[in-house]
Structures are given as structure tokens and as C-alpha cells.
Amino acid sequence: MTTVAVKPATMGQALGRALRDALADDPTVHVMGEDVGTLGGVFRVTDGLAEEFGDDRCTDTPLAEAGILGTAVGMAMYGLRPVVEMQFDAFAYPAFEQLISHVARMRNRTKGAMPMPITIRVPYGGGIGGVEHHSDSSEAYYMATPGLHVVTPATVADAYGLLRASIASDDPVVFLEPKRLYWSKAEWNPDTPETVEPLGKAVVRRTGRSASLITYGPSVPVCLEAAEAARAEGWDLEVVDLRSLVPFDDETVAASVRRTGRAVVVHEATSFGGPGGEIAARITERCFHHLEAPVLRVAGFDIPYPPPMLERHHLPGVDRILDAVARLQWEAEN
Amino acid sequence: MTTVAVKPATMGQALGRALRDALADDPTVHVMGEDVGTLGGVFRVTDGLAEEFGDDRCTDTPLAEAGILGTAVGMAMYGLRPVVEMQFDAFAYPAFEQLISHVARMRNRTKGAMPMPITIRVPYGGGIGGVEHHSDSSEAYYMATPGLHVVTPATVADAYGLLRASIASDDPVVFLEPKRLYWSKAEWNPDTPETVEPLGKAVVRRTGRSASLITYGPSVPVCLEAAEAARAEGWDLEVVDLRSLVPFDDETVAASVRRTGRAVVVHEATSFGGPGGEIAARITERCFHHLEAPVLRVAGFDIPYPPPMLERHHLPGVDRILDAVARLQWEAEN
Amino acid sequence: MTVMEQRGAYRPAPPPAWQLRTDPEPLLPDAAPYRVLGTEAAAEADAQLLLRLHAELVRGRRYNTQATALTKQGRLAVYPSSTGQEACEIGAALALEERDWLFPSYRDTLAAVARGLDPVRALSLLRGDWHTGYDPREHRIAPLCTPLATQLPHAVGLAHAARLQGDDVVALAMVGDGGTSEGDFHEALNFAAVWRAPVVFLVQNNGFAISVPLAKQTAAPSLAHKAVGYGMPGRLVDGNDAVAVHQVLSEAVRHARDGGGPTLVEAVTYRMEAHTNADDATRYREDDEVAAWRDHDPLLLVERELTARGLLDEDRAAAVRENAEAMAADLRERMNQDPELDPMDLFTHVYAEQTSQLREQAAQLRAELEAENESDGAAR
Amino acid sequence: MTVMEQRGAYRPAPPPAWQLRTDPEPLLPDAAPYRVLGTEAAAEADAQLLLRLHAELVRGRRYNTQATALTKQGRLAVYPSSTGQEACEIGAALALEERDWLFPSYRDTLAAVARGLDPVRALSLLRGDWHTGYDPREHRIAPLCTPLATQLPHAVGLAHAARLQGDDVVALAMVGDGGTSEGDFHEALNFAAVWRAPVVFLVQNNGFAISVPLAKQTAAPSLAHKAVGYGMPGRLVDGNDAVAVHQVLSEAVRHARDGGGPTLVEAVTYRMEAHTNADDATRYREDDEVAAWRDHDPLLLVERELTARGLLDEDRAAAVRENAEAMAADLRERMNQDPELDPMDLFTHVYAEQTSQLREQAAQLRAELEAENESDGAAR
Ligand SMILES: Cc1ncc(C[n+]2csc(CCOP(=O)(O)OP(=O)(O)O)c2C)c(N)n1
Numbered sequence A, B: 001m002t003t004v005a006v007k008p009a010t011m012g013q014a015l016g017r018a019l020r021d022a023l024a025d026d027p028t029v030h031v032m033g034e035d036v037g038t039l040g041g042v043f044r045v046t047d048g049l050a051e052e053f054g055d056d057r058c059t060d061t062p063l064a065e066a067g068i069l070g071t072a073v074g075m076a077m078y079g080l081r082p083v084v085e086m087q088f089d090a091f092a093y094p095a096f097e098q099l100i101s102h103v104a105r106m107r108n109r110t111k112g113a114m115p116m117p118i119t120i121r122v123p124y125g126g127g128i129g130g131v132e133h134h135s136d137s138s139e140a141y142y143m144a145t146p147g148l149h150v151v152t153p154a155t156v157a158d159a160y161g162l163l164r165a166s167i168a169s170d171d172p173v174v175f176l177e178p179k180r181l182y183w184s185k186a187e188w189n190p191d192t193p194e195t196v197e198p199l200g201k202a203v204v205r206r207t208g209r210s211a212s213l214i215t216y217g218p219s220v221p222v223c224l225e226a227a228e229a230a231r232a233e234g235w236d237l238e239v240v241d242l243r244s245l246v247p248f249d250d251e252t253v254a255a256s257v258r259r260t261g262r263a264v265v266v267h268e269a270t271s272f273g274g275p276g277g278e279i280a281a282r283i284t285e286r287c288f289h290h291l292e293a294p295v296l297r298v299a300g301f302d303i304p305y306p307p308p309m310l311e312r313h314h315l316p317g318v319d320r321i322l323d324a325v326a327r328l329q330w331e332a333e334n
Numbered sequence C, D: 001m002t003v004m005e006q007r008g009a010y011r012p013a014p015p016p017a018w019q020l021r022t023d024p025e026p027l028l029p030d031a032a033p034y035r036v037l038g039t040e041a042a043a044e045a046d047a048q049l050l051l052r053l054h055a056e057l058v059r060g061r062r063y064n065t066q067a068t069a070l071t072k073q074g075r076l077a078v079y080p081s082s083t084g085q086e087a088c089e090i091g092a093a094l095a096l097e098e099r100d101w102l103f104p105s106y107r108d109t110l111a112a113v114a115r116g117l118d119p120v121r122a123l124s125l126l127r128g129d130w131h132t133g134y135d136p137r138e139h140r141i142a143p144l145c146t147p148l149a150t151q152l153p154h155a156v157g158l159a160h161a162a163r164l165q166g167d168d169v170v171a172l173a174m175v176g177d178g179g180t181s182e183g184d185f186h187e188a189l190n191f192a193a194v195w196r197a198p199v200v201f202l203v204q205n206n207g208f209a210i211s212v213p214l215a216k217q218t219a220a221p222s223l224a225h226k227a228v229g230y231g232m233p234g235r236l237v238d239g240n241d242a243v244a245v246h247q248v249l250s251e252a253v254r255h256a257r258d259g260g261g262p263t264l265v266e267a268v269t270y271r272m273e274a275h276t277n278a279d280d281a282t283r284y285r286e287d288d289e290v291a292a293w294r295d296h297d298p299l300l301l302v303e304r305e306l307t308a309r310g311l312l313d314e315d316r317a318a319a320v321r322e323n324a325e326a327m328a329a330d331l332r333e334r335m336n337q338d339p340e341l342d343p344m345d346l347f348t349h350v351y352a353e354q355t356s357q358l359r360e361q362a363a364q365l366r367a368e369l370e371a372e373n374e375s376d377g378a379a380r
């Protein structure tokens, strides 16, 4: 067992390490996808795995996403634990029929006889100057599909822990990797990495009293930055990192909003029909009488993801978050 | 021009008539899909069209949904106006990549040079005792995809009018046909059918003062029934039929909820990540200070659509709607 | 420096190292479907096998008619009959060893039953009590698959996984002529060939995809000709000739088991009934065509061979018939009983562990059911 | 009555009316790629055509090197070079009439430019100012397509639509070897064959899909062998031989225009550069392999033929080079200017008419931009 001692490590490295450790610990784990073998993936997350575990454990597949996920279903039927990579968010779409009609439903279809312990890694989101089809935030599709777990890390440690937990899960997990955080760094000890157990727990990244920012994935660092900036305005913002969109941690979220009385949901995905609607609705159902203002959303506009030169106008940034916080009807309190 | 004088007509007949009139009025309209020709469609909506307009205007395609929609994109590029049928809701999934990556984005991609006037007819929803994959309510996927219109009729007259308007639209429309309303009947004069102009207007089907039921498609008749039943409890319920999920008629909906102060969103689609979250969030954003209670949702459970013998437990019915109305914190008022 | 400026010998080389990756010739199917019954080769068919096939075909036919009858009585939500295609269904079932896997489509209940699955459990989907009524792993029969061709990549993945584990398991996947048009068909065959997975693809070309005839589905010489495009052998067989189907599938299974990789088999057959009980086949095809195929009924072919060889006396025929009737009677009886269903199962199998969201919803339904029970009790 | 009881003649009939739908023989490709340059046939190649191809290839190569250079200067977000594949790009562009349509993939900017599209507008996608920088209808060039193989059904639909309208328009659709594995490839070819649509499918088999070599992509004898499975002719051509490519594509286009339906052409070629500037090809292939292909450079092949025939003197060569340099200089200059972008365009083209939701969001952005401007102004 070679140990790659990387401190500080990037999120990409932590993800790679999680795959490596899962392959080493469990012979039923198989990594598969386009370019995951020899190349080590276009983001190098699977770098070295084929070399260490052989082509049968880390496989360059033909170029066909439905085929990749469909064969993974068959492998899972035989008791394997496939970890599938979709090269980019928008290239997961060809696999949607397999995902919706089989991956998400096989356990239920067979009354539990045939679980689908498949992890589907999807690099997602924008902010990397990618050309069309390389920056989608498609989590709304996954959230609307019962039978799937939907998980997304925001920190290096979580990248490792959540991916290990996802691979260990007996249910399918859509594991959304925030592309622009691949290169984010943190002090992290790959020799004593922590797993997250169980999936489905949000975490308060920053406590605050004025209002809660409810967010996940690539927007977590943005919200933390906004919270810092908000201090100048006299707001003490709490930041909740959902980590798991399904299952949804109603308890942690509702507790935060009951404490603060105000909430803004922040994500990159488009607003209309996006995750924020569900989140805002759930919060309102649970915390109505604690709310001083309606739950607001700061999200991508309801447009196809823009070309690189315009993406900064689309992405929820610090200013837009602070604007939303300002609209939380502070007069009601003052 | 043969006139089929059917009074009362079923929704299926009105849809067929809309297709017929569109084919007759506009030579660029082409109907295509699996079994839409000789057979007239598995629901007989396209009955007689191939005979009247020939196989080139109403075409039995090979059995491949991505191919159907993908070739329709090409036809639209050349100036045609394809009306595509997906045989059942769940069989639209193979076409999702074409839908999301091309149909919804081609206009934007080309700065308006290449619009996509494609209508995609999708029979949807349950309540017909269909076996697996024949009863999905997939509207959340469509709503989360900017660039699409999402339209669904609840009455015979709207079936005609909305379908005509959808075909006439220069943008792609996902036209969701509530399966279990295909056989619903109404007095309707096919010789002076009314179109709906423009798309995107909700309609109040029943006025009331106590609370608003916000709904669409197959749940509209259920809500009307619930509203009748509610009179016995002393509630006077308003029923808003959205007709168009995208664009969303914020004005009509918000006006209703401001009037009543309470709202329940009702639909068959699963609750988590379903349309109701968006709708409830929008209402709350717009009507917060008018709300006596949080907007509640009555929707399908967060499960894969059940087998026929159990579907009645899953579908939102009158009792469940009334239970939700009862939970609208009436004490706040009394 | 532009390339022009590089001087060198004029070398009329082909693209470096390029050559056909395999010899296409042996992959191409014959020009006519392989047949045994009614040809000289029939004489060599094993008597025991013929008798076994006959008994299964009679039972299969009876199963089809009984199931269709049950739809009329409202005991099945829908039934896609395989009447006329029994030779394919039985051939598929009998070509496999117990450790092998079957991947049936919605039309292939009969193949599952012929493999030994309880007929009532096999009908769970079509009856509407649950999506799959049996444990696929116990029977090595994947769930009857409705979304067309989507089961094919599953078969490939399973066969591949088995091989990786060192098990000599073969997967046989069934699909219709219409299903070959789907992208999943293509992707599955390609993965299978690249991985050399032990899979046999059986296309039942029954002439129609609901109302759409084959000519609107493909322009290929035959569906079996698709095989060469993946680098696997394509085989064409008379799908109404039970002996021929059994032979071809058995060979393909053996080939796969021996590490030879996948085979695509096109069985030319005909759907004698409507697509399902809900379909009206007179809207899209002539009775003449159906009648022509009646002379080529799979049962007829076997019976005539047996009769010609004096293997089928009245006693034997009666016994076979009785056995089929007994199966039908049992099916009728058991299907006429209402299944016991627990609505709370709706929440049990969505995930290994219920989410808090599902727990809340389950509690809601439980309360509703209790309230229903109470008011039922009160009414009584 | 069971079938057994129906007595009749033992008719050893094949399945009624069954026969191969087409003769497979003429659909199958030759065993080696068709070549002209370096063979005796080269002598017959038209001198004007050779000179034209040469000029275009030199210009094309220069375009590729210039575009790659622009990525290093941050003027292009990414560039997938077609260096080494110019014969395919040019061949595709020159095989078409003005009324025909080209459906390029992300790698085929050069084909679009060779068709006459402004190089800067052609780079809009890769530069990142908008997804498509030109009006596809004006140029009859579909948007450069990134999701693999998804443009193929578009080409089929467009060609079909044109034929329905009575226009003799042909669509030429380009895809890579990797793209042939996608379901959309299969569905498009099948629709084209069934509809007899005037489409030519050009597969540039350049040996790799990013890092994945052809052997992991397919086990087929050749990609051209896939054609027979759809009932269309498959043709194999040396993709570095500009004359051969031009001939094969021109014939296929004529065949399509004359109502003969689609053709699948596999052009065997090689990607000399990395997948894109962001890729590191040394991770997955040896320099030896690249070097071997250098001797088969498409430019070299044409130049040697021209030189052998004494058609290319220094003056001519210099003129060609200058022309290419002028194009490159113009490209450099114009690409070094920042494009003028209006963020409000984000909302303009989503729908024909803005929804109220988009109007609200547009208002928000406008307000933000105004505030930005004001504070910029204040800062100044
Ligand atoms: C993806 C998908 N699209 C559409 C359907 C609806 N459908 C059910 S059966 C059928 C025809 C299938 O024809 P074929 O593959 O030839 O099989 P057969 O019914 O003849 O056995 C269709 C279109 C489906 N089940 N799945």
C-alpha cells in the first residue's frame, strides 16, 4: 500500500485517495468510465488507479454513457460495487434512462432483493471557464428521482469522507464533484482520513445569529466569504453546508433557521425548478412561525449556462448574496 | 376538410382535432413518433392523420426516442415544425440528452438564429392501472430545463387550445397530456374551437375565499371535487389551474393567494424536488405577509410510481387534500 | 518550417499499421434462416429433445392462452402474448445452464416460466401487485424489462462481472425487432464485443413493433447483419423451429462460455396475437399474413416431425395436454385469489434505510389507513 | 383443439415470405482503405484539384497551429486541433455544394472555415464569447457540436426535411471514432437508412477518443463495417489522402443527392497533436506511433504528388504559404481584440419572448451592472 503523503491536499487528490482506499479495502469495488484508466481521468482524479489495481478494476470503457451506467447496473446485479465516472455534468444526460428507470428503481422493483450500490461521480458546476456543456448544475434532475442519494462535498476532508461513505452505501449515490473546487487545498492527512457516517447530515460551517445561508458544494466557500463580508454590514450569518441533498437533513436546517429567523438558499443551479425551491418550501413548512421574512434564493439565472466570458454574471457571488440578505426585511425586527 | 362533429368530445378527440387542424393550416407541421401513423397512436390521438395527410406528414418512426427527437431537431433546423409523440412518460427519458442539450438550447446557442418550434407530446401521470413505467409524472425534469415551455391541459377545450398554441409557438413545448383525462368528456364544439393565446396564463377554475388550491393537469378535477367536498366543512376553496408550468403565471397565482391567505399545491409528481417546491417557494416569496399558514403540498410520495394495485394510496385524492386544508392553521384566523 | 519543406522519399505507405481488426467473413449470417425441422437434418434431432420441446411448447401455448383469458377477467392488467413465438421462449430457457442468467423483456414471461419460475410470481408485474414478484438472484432471471433494450447492457455488465469473478456464467438477453433501434441495443452490443463478455443476444424478429412493421424499423439485410459492426458473429435462425433455435442458442451459449465472446442471434418469427390484449392488430395488418404464418406454427412443426417419426402417440399427446391443462388450472385458481398487499411496502424498499422524508410520509399513510380501518370498523 | 389436432400436409416451408431485405455484398467496405496518392491512380488526379487541395491543406495546417498558439495566449478557452486530419476537414468542405449542409463536431472548426466561414466567428465557441458565433442557416453549417454524436440525428432530420420539401440538399455529418459508440450514432444511421435520407456520415477514425485507443472502443473489423447493419454502403478511405477523401465523399454526396440514400465513410487518420491543448498525449501513447504517422502526413502526400508532377514550383509554394500566413496574421490580430459582449444577451435568446421570470432576472442584472458602472465611475 503506497501512501501518497500530500499536505496540503487538493480536493481532487482526496477524491483519488478515496477511490484508491475503496479499491484496496473492497475487492468488489470497480471504477469505470471514459479515460479513467491510462489517462487517470480528465481531472486526474483516478490517476494511478489502473496501474495499481489493473485494468479490470479501473476500466476505460467505450464512449457511451448509457452503456457505462447500464453495464454498471448488470455488474451490481452480480454483486459488484461499481463507481462510475461521467466525464462532465452534461454528458451524464445520455444515461438518464438507465439512471431513472433502473438505477433508482431496481431495489424497489425487486422488493429489496436487488440493491444498486453504484456510485456515479459527476464533476459539476461552473466557474472554470468551460465551453458549453461543461458547466451544468444538474442536481434538480437527480433530486426529483426517488431512489437516488445525492451527495456533494465542499471541503477536502468531506470529499474523501463522503466519497467513501457513498461507495459503501448499499444504494445508488449521485456524487456531485464541484469542478472548481478540484484544485482547492486544505491541510489534510491522507493517512488518517475521516469518513462521514452516515450520509445525510448537513453541517454548520459557520455559526451566526442574523440569518442562515443554506448552501452546498461550490457555493459553500462563496457563502463563507459572503458571511465574512457581511460582518461589515453588521450581519452575523450562519452557513449551513448540506453535503447531502438526498436524504435531506431537515433537522439541522430547520434548527438553524429557527435560531436565526431568516434564510437565503444559495446555489449555482438555475433558480426555477432548481433545488432552492424545494429547500425553501421545506424550510417554510417547518419554520413558518419563526420566519421574519420569506426564504429567499440566490441561484443561477433561468438560462442555459453562459459562455465563459459571461459566466461571472450568472454565478451567485458575494454581492448577490449580500443583496438578498439585505432584502430579508430587517425592518420587521428593528 | 372533413369535420368530425363530436359533442360531447373526449380530451383525446380534442387533441386529435388540434393536430388535424394544425396539419391542415400549416404545411410545415409534421407529426412523428412510434405508432402514430397506421395505428393512430396507442391512445388513438393521431387516428386518421396519416390517412388524411400521408405518411410524410404523420410518420411512424423507428423505435428510438433520442432518434425521434434528434431528427425533429434537424427538421426544425430546416424550417419544419415537428410535433413529436413520446409514447409514455417514462419512454421520453432516452431523449433527455437531445432535449436538454439541444432542443432547449439551440435558440440561445445561435443567438436566436435557429429557433426550435418543436412540440413534444408526452402522455403522463397515473391512475390508469398501468404497469411500471407507464404512469410517471416527470414535469420536474422539464421545469428545471431553461428554454422549454411546459404546458398541460385539464379540460377538453384547453386540450385543443393549448395544443394549437403549443404547435404555433416558436419555442419548444413539452406538452404533457394527462393520461387519465384522455377519456374525460365535455360539451365542445370542434367547429369553433378556441385557442389559448398566449401560453403562460393560469385560470381560476373555481373562485373561493378560504384557501387556494394551486394545481394542474390530472389533479384539477380532483381539486374541484375536493372544493365541493370542502363546503361541508365550511371551507370555500379557490382552484387555480396553472395550464402552463413554464412560463409560470405568477400574477394569477399570487393574486389568488393574496386574496385567500392560504394555499395548498396539489400534484401527482413526487413531492421532494417536484414542481410543488418551486410553486410554494414562489408563492411565499411573493405573498409572505398575506399568508396565514405555510403553503402546503399534497403530492405523490417520494417513491417510484407504485404498481396498479397500490396506486390509489399514492395519488393525491380528495381526502388528502382536505387533510392539508385542515392543517392550514385556521386557529390563526379564528 | 512547413511540412512542404521537409524533403524525403516518396513513400506510398498505407496509414501506418492499419488493418482490419477481425475477419468479417465468419461474422456474417447466412442468407436464409437456419432450419432443422422439415429438412433432412431433422432426422438427426434427438428424440428426447424433440419430446421435451414438444411438451414445453404445448405448455407454453396453453400458458399464453390462459394468461390472455385472465386479462379479460381483469386478473391481469395487461398481457403481451408470445403465441407463435414459443419456440424462441422455450429455446432460450432450455439453452441455459442453471447458473446462467436470463434477461427477458416484457414479452418473455414464458421464457422465465419455462426456466422454472412460478407462473404466478412471473405475472406479478402484469398483474399489478408488484413490479417484480421474484428474487432475480434466486432464479437468475432479471426482472421482466419494459423500457426497450435497456436490459441489454445489464446482461453485458452481469456477464462481464461473472467473468471477472472467475465464474463461467453466460447471460442470455432477449429483445424484439423494434428494440434493436434503440441506442441501448447498440451500446450493449459494443460493450459486449469489446469486453468479450459471455452474452448471447436473442432478437425475436416477430415482424412488428406494436403496429410498425420491420420495413419501417430497419433497412438492413437482416438484423443479424448488425453483428459484424460490433465484431461478433451474427446468426439467423427460423424462430418457429424449436430445434433450430435450441441448437443455435446452445452453440452461442457454449461459444460464450468458452471465452469466445458474444453472439447476436436473430430468430425470425411472428406474433400471432395482437401486441397485447389492449391492442387491435386488425388496424395494421391483414389476416392473410397471419394465416400464412399459421402454417408455420412452431407447435405444428414439432408435432409433424414427431408424428412422422412415430414418436407421438395419442397417449403421449394426451399426457402432454393434461400436464398443460393442469398448469393452466392452477394458474387460473391462484390468479383468481386476490393477492395480499401491504400499502406500507411502498416505503420499505426505496432505500436500504428509510430517509426521514419517507418516514414522515409512511407515518401519514399509516394514519390514513388506520383512520380508514376505524371508519370501516365503525360502519360494520 | 390443440394445434396438434389440426391435420395437414407436412409443409417444410421457410418462415413465410422471409428474405434478406437487401443484398449485403455491395454494402461491405473493402478490406483496405481506398487510396489515390502514392498509387498509379494518382496520375489521373486533376491538377487543379490537387493544387486547390494543397492550398487548402497548407492554410488548414496554419490555421491549426495558429489556433493552438492562441490558447497559449489565453485567447481561446480551448482548441481541439485537427492537425494531421486536414485532409478529412478539407475533403468534407469541398465535397459539398453551397446548398448542402455541414454538421461538424467540436474538432471540425477547420471544415467550417474551409467552407468559407469567417475564422473568428468559427472560433466563437472555443473563444468563449458565445456558443455559436454565426447564423447556421446563412452558412448551412450547424453549430460545432460538443455532445458526441448528437449532431448526427440532426443531420438526418435536416436532410429528410429538405427532401420532403423537394430540395436536393445533402447533409454531411462528421463524428469521431469514439462517437460511434454512442447510441445517437446508431439511431441516426438507422433513421437515415429507413428514410433513405440524403446524408453522408464521415467518421474520422483518428485512433483515439482522448486517451482511449480504438481497440478499447470497438472490436469491429472496421468502423465502416457498421454500415451493413443499417443497410447502407460502408466505405473505407485513407483519411490522410486528400484526393481519396475528396473522391469518396463526392461520390457519397452524389449518391445521396440522386436518391440513393446515406453512406457511412470511415476515414482512417491520426490525431497528431494532443486531444486539446489541455491534454497531455504522452500519458497514453508513444512518440514512435506519432512519428510513424508523420511520414503519412496529408500535406506531405499531396506535396509529393505535386512535386513529382512538377506542378509545385517555389513561386507557387511561396504564394500558398503567404496566403496561409496572411490568414494567420488576420486571425491573430482579430482574436487579440477583446470581443464586445453584452451581458444582457444572457436573457435575450432563451425564448422568442421573455418570460416574466426572465424579465425579473434581467432587471436584477441590469441594476447590478448599473451599480457596477456607477461605482466604476465614482472610482474614476
Ligand atoms: C423505451 C421504450 N419506448 C417505447 C416503449 C413502448 N413500447 C412497448 S412495446 C413496443 C414495441 C416493441 O416492439 P419489439 O421490440 O419488436 O417487441 P415486440 O413487442 O414485438 O415483442 C413499444 C413501442 C417502451 N416499452 N420502451
Ligand SMILES: Cc1ncc(C[n+]2csc(CCOP(=O)(O)OP(=O)(O)O)c2C)c(N)n1
Binding pocket: A034, A063, A087, A091, A094, D107, D146, D147, D148, D175, D176, D177, D178, D179, D180, D206, D208, D209, D210, D271, D275
Ligand atoms: C456525450 C459526450 N460524452 C463525453 C464527452 C467528452 N469528450 C469530448 S471529446 C471526447 C473524445 C471523443 O473522441 P472521438 O469521438 O474519437 O473524437 P476525436 O476527439 O478523436 O476527434 C470525449 C470523451 C462529450 N463531449 N460528449
Ligand SMILES: [Mg+2]
Binding pocket: C176, C177, C178, C204, C205, C206, C207, C208, C209, C210
Ligand atoms: Mg417485434
Ligand SMILES: [Mg+2]
Binding pocket: D176, D177, D178, D204, D205, D206, D207, D208, D209, D210
Ligand atoms: Mg478519435
